[in-house]
Amino acid sequence: xxxxxxxxxxxxxxxxxxxxxxxxxxxxxxxxxxxxxxxxxxxxxxxxxxxxxxxxxxxxxxxxxxxxxxxxxxxxxxxxxxxxxxxxxxxxxxxxxxxxxxxxxxxxxxxxxxxxxxxxxxxxxxxxxxxxxxxxxxxxxxxxxxxxxxxxxxxxxxxxxxxxxxxxxxxxxxxxxxxxxxxxxxxxxxxxxxxxxxxxxxxxxxxxxxxxxxxxxxxxxxxxxxxxxxxxxxxxxxxxxxxxxxxxxxxxxxxxxxxxxxxxxxxxxxxxxxxxxxxxxxxxxxxxxxxxxxxxxxxxxxxxxxxxxxxxxxxxxxxxxxxxxxxxxxxxxxxxxxxxxxxxxxxxxxxxxxxxxxxxxxxxxxxxxxxxxxxxx
Amino acid sequence: xxxxxxxxxxxxxxxxxxxxxxxxxxxxxxxxxxxxxxxxxxxxxxxxxxxxxxxxxxxxxxxxxxxxxxxxxxxxxxxxxxxxxxxxxxxxxxxxxxxxxxxxxxxxxxxxxxxxxxxxxxxxxxxxxxxxxxxxxxxxxxxxxxxxxxxxxxxxxxxxxxxxxxxxxxxxxxxxxxxxxxxxxxxxxxxxxxxxxxxxxxxxxxxxxxxxxxx
Ligand code: SF4
Ligand code: SF4
Numbered sequence: 001x002x003x004x005x006x007x008x009x010x011x012x013x014x015x016x017x018x019x020x021x022x023x024x025x026x027x028x029x030x031x032x033x034x035x036x037x038x039x040x041x042x043x044x045x046x047x048x049x050x051x052x053x054x055x056x057x058x059x060x061x062x063x064x065x066x067x068x069x070x071x072x073x074x075x076x077x078x079x080x081x082x083x084x085x086x087x088x089x090x091x092x093x094x095x096x097x098x099x100x101x102x103x104x105x106x107x108x109x110x111x112x113x114x115x116x117x118x119x120x121x122x123x124x125x126x127x128x129x130x131x132x133x134x135x136x137x138x139x140x141x142x143x144x145x146x147x148x149x150x151x152x153x154x155x156x157x158x159x160x161x162x163x164x165x166x167x168x169x170x171x172x173x174x175x176x177x178x179x180x181x182x183x184x185x186x187x188x189x190x191x192x193x194x195x196x197x198x199x200x201x202x203x204x205x206x207x208x209x210x211x212x213x214x215x216x217x218x219x220x221x222x223x224x225x226x227x228x229x230x231x232x233x234x235x236x237x238x239x240x241x242x243x244x245x246x247x248x249x250x251x252x253x254x255x256x257x258x259x260x261x262x263x264x265x266x267x268x269x270x271x272x273x274x275x276x277x278x279x280x281x282x283x284x285x286x287x288x289x290x291x292x293x294x295x296x297x298x299x300x301x302x303x304x305x306x307x308x309x310x311x312x313x314x315x316x317x318x319x320x321x322x323x324x325x326x327x328x329x330x331x332x333x334x335x336x337x338x339x340x341x342x343x344x345x346x347x348x349x350x351x352x353x354x355x356x357x358x359x360x361x362x363x364x365x366x367x368x369x370x371x372x373x374x375x376x377x
Numbered sequence: 378x379x380x381x382x383x384x385x386x387x388x389x390x391x392x393x394x395x396x397x398x399x400x401x402x403x404x405x406x407x408x409x410x411x412x413x414x415x416x417x418x419x420x421x422x423x424x425x426x427x428x429x430x431x432x433x434x435x436x437x438x439x440x441x442x443x444x445x446x447x448x449x450x451x452x453x454x455x456x457x458x459x460x461x462x463x464x465x466x467x468x469x470x471x472x473x474x475x476x477x478x479x480x481x482x483x484x485x486x487x488x489x490x491x492x493x494x495x496x497x498x499x500x501x502x503x504x505x506x507x508x509x510x511x512x513x514x515x516x517x518x519x520x521x522x523x524x525x526x527x528x529x530x531x532x533x534x535x536x537x538x539x540x541x542x543x544x545x546x547x548x549x550x551x552x553x554x555x556x557x558x559x560x561x562x563x564x565x566x567x568x569x570x571x572x573x574x575x576x577x578x579x580x581x582x583x584x585x586x587x588x589x590x591x592x
Contacts, residue, residue, distance in 0.1 A: 084420070085421075092458070162417065189508075191576045192576075208499060
């Protein structure tokens with residue numbers, strides 16, 4: 001049984017920060033993300049294969065700059081920029097796009113394999129005009145100085161979850177033991193104020209079942225000492241998981257000690273618990289193709305628009321550390337970011353799920369309203 | 378309003394029994410903004426008109442243990458693809474409870490039978506929910522969420538049931554449940570205009586209780 005931070009100021013949205021007993025946090029090092037979407041697919045396979053979940057991607061990776069998912073989400077409002085909730089837009093089905101069905105029958109079995117190509121079936125509701133990774137690798141800038149990077153996103157399990165504060169039924173709550181922001185689907189009545197209020201637009205609506213759904217921070221895994229699947233499956237070894245307040249852990253050092261890992265859009269005011277090491281891009285080139293050491297390839301003001309003004313110091317720190325190592329020195333920061341030993345990413349959550357006794361009933365009861373099987377003893 | 382005893386179950390709004398019964402026109406007002414349950418909803422709907430359905434025609438009948446309430450109202454607007462139209466009737470525990478405009482309160486919750494139209498993909502969802510309402514949108518299901526498929530629901534079909542039709546720009550909806558819910562002799566009505574994104578506590582409600590004289 002989880003305990004709720006029930007009637008605290010976070011939930012009413014009227015007061016100051018209330019911190020859970022422990023906050024599980026994550027850091028993504030954007031310098032190492034290659035946009036492979038293994039994290040997205042791992043999450044999809046684990047959590048959103050059910051009815052009404054076709055279009056749901058609790059984990060997404062988008063190319064920046066870009067419109068992302070849902071389309072143009074940064075312009076949709078929500079959050080608590082000055083400590084008070086700001087009205088937001090509820091993204092609709094077409095803005096998420098995706099969840100397509102394809103004309104497999106026609107192409108493979110309908111005798112039209114040479115005249116018709118495989119494509120999503122247009123359902124007339126705009127959902128085939130966007131998707132979770134629609135603007136992949138478009139980026140910005142002009143060759144040879146074009147630029148882009150990848151931004152993995154999930155629910156930020158915010159310290160001020162405006163989503164929960166906007167929920168009229170009390171279905172949404174922040175869990176005391178690990179700070180996961182969760183929803184009791186038994187209580188959710190599908191009014192979707194959470195979707196409006198969340199400034200990161202990381203809540204989906206299950207139209208078939210009439211409930212909202214979002215990333216659960218893999219809480220059934222955390223409870224067993226297993227890292228969230230997006231982190232554990234990442235081949236780039238870039239996703240740290242751990243307790244934010246553990247002074248010995250890499251998360252605390254990256255976020256608080258070195259101030260190298262930053263929240264996305266801190267101005268939204270919800271205090272995310274997912275952090276990013278901002279990207280240093282390769283050097284720019286002059287017209288004569290010589291290296292321009294002075295002008296950053298990614299405009300610093302663009303990075304500031306994403307990660308706030310602290311991004312400049314974070315990038316300066318990264319550069320200094322790189323230079324020191326290039327000159328033959330050592331760097332605890334770079335050693336941390338390199339991750340020589342894979343389990344170092346996962347703090348207290350290093351258990352191998354393959355070694356666990358499986359208890360599927362627990363997960364089924366926690367996440368689905370369907371009772372466990374009834375007539376097979 | 379008189380609630381006569383009849384001999385059949387008029388679950389469909391076009392059922393013959395309703396033609397014999399008189400109906401009453403009941404005015405509706407927006408659920409007050411200041412009573413909305415949180416700052417987000419109050420801020421988001423400040424200055425934004427809602428509660429657009431101004432009146433509803435109400436008729437009621439009883440057959441044994443079942444109460445049937447028929448609601449009819451004008452709905453000219455194009456349907457919304459995100460938020461369906463809806464309506465509900467609710468009953469206080471006691472005749473002393475405060476006015477119905479907040480759809481119950483923490484101190485005096487009401488029993489709410491809430492119908493909503495189904496989106497195309499929701500054909501298997503129950504169209505009527507049996508809820509306890511402790512304020513505008515502060516709704517909790519009575520018992521566990523019903524299984525979408527009635528055959529799989531423990532105990533068979535839900536105790537509340539419904540029938541509905543949209544014709545000539547008018548919704549007609551019947552909701553039915555155990556007559557015991559109406560023991561206080563009072564009923565409130567709420568209507569949500571989905572085309573205006575109305576849902577939860579954002580809707581139109583009866584400013585005073587509709588008295589029910591159950592035969
Ligand atoms: S990211 Fe959105 S859904 Fe997640 S806790 Fe923050 S406000 Fe809520
Ligand atoms: S799995 Fe890792 S490298 Fe691949 S997209 Fe996700 S975060 Fe980036």
